[in-house]
Amino acid sequence: xxxxxxxxxxxxxxxxxxxxxxxxxxxxxxxxxxxxxxxxxxxxxxxxxxxxxxxxxxxxxxxxxxxxxxxxxxxxxxxxxxxxxxxxxxxxxxxxxxxxxxxxxxxxxxxxxxxxxxxxxxxxxxxxxxxxxxxxxxxxxxxxxxxxxxxxxxxxxx
Numbered sequence: 263x264x265x266x267x268x269x270x271x272x273x274x275x276x277x278x279x280x281x282x283x284x285x286x287x288x289x290x291x292x293x294x295x296x297x298x299x300x301x302x303x304x305x306x307x308x309x310x311x312x313x314x315x316x317x318x319x320x321x322x323x324x325x326x327x328x329x330x331x332x333x334x335x336x337x338x339x340x341x342x343x344x345x346x347x348x349x350x351x352x353x354x355x356x357x358x359x360x361x362x363x364x365x366x367x368x369x370x371x372x373x374x375x376x377x378x379x380x381x382x383x384x385x386x387x388x389x390x391x392x393x394x395x396x397x398x399x400x401x402x403x404x405x406x407x408x409x410x411x412x413x414x415x416x417x418x419x420x
Contacts, residue, residue: 263288263407266366266391270294270344273374276355277347284354284416286407289366289391292348292374294339307333318395348378354414355382358403360389383410 264272269290276285307313311333316326348355355378359371368386375384385406393399411417 264290265394266290267294273344273348273355274342276353277344277351282353284356284410284414286356286358286410287371287374288358288403289360289363289371289393290357290374291366291370292344292377294336294342304336307336344374345377348374350379352379352381354410354416356385356407356410357383358385358387358406360391360393361386362389363391365391381414 263286264270265288267290269285269287270292272285273287273290273292276282303313312330313333313336315329315331317329318326355375357371357375357378359366359368361368372384375382387393387399387402389396389399393403
């Protein structure tokens with residue numbers, strides 16, 4: 263399970279790792295290099311060698327963690343595309359998109375859903391990319407993920 267890049271990684275992990283029984287991708291593109299945020303900064307990223315990102319650390323805190331992502335990450339990301347794997351993957355999949363997301367447009371998530379084999383589910387929330395900044399939306403996503411886990415009887419072997 264993951265949000266944005268983390269969700270893309272969860273798709274790829276489920277495709278390549280037979281021990282993963284399902285995945286949840288929240289506002290995640292099936293191709294890492296398709297996200298608008300990456301495309302807007304590609305040339306500058308290449309010139310600088312790194313892309314600086316700031317991430318909030320915990321809800322209600324103004325603390326930010328600074329990450330320097332090397333350009334080699336993007337070069338490696340271009341080698342991975344979940345679309346072809348999703349079309350063959352018969353594990354349960356939950357795709358969640360924000361209908362006002364401008365970083366990972368809903369169409370990207372819907373494309374991943376459309377190419378995927380069953381079982382699959384698509385869930386939309388009324389939000390931009392940062393649902394985690396809204397406690398009510400966090401609850402909505404958590405409830406939906408819990409239902410998905412229960413519906414597919416996931417994690418019972420643990």
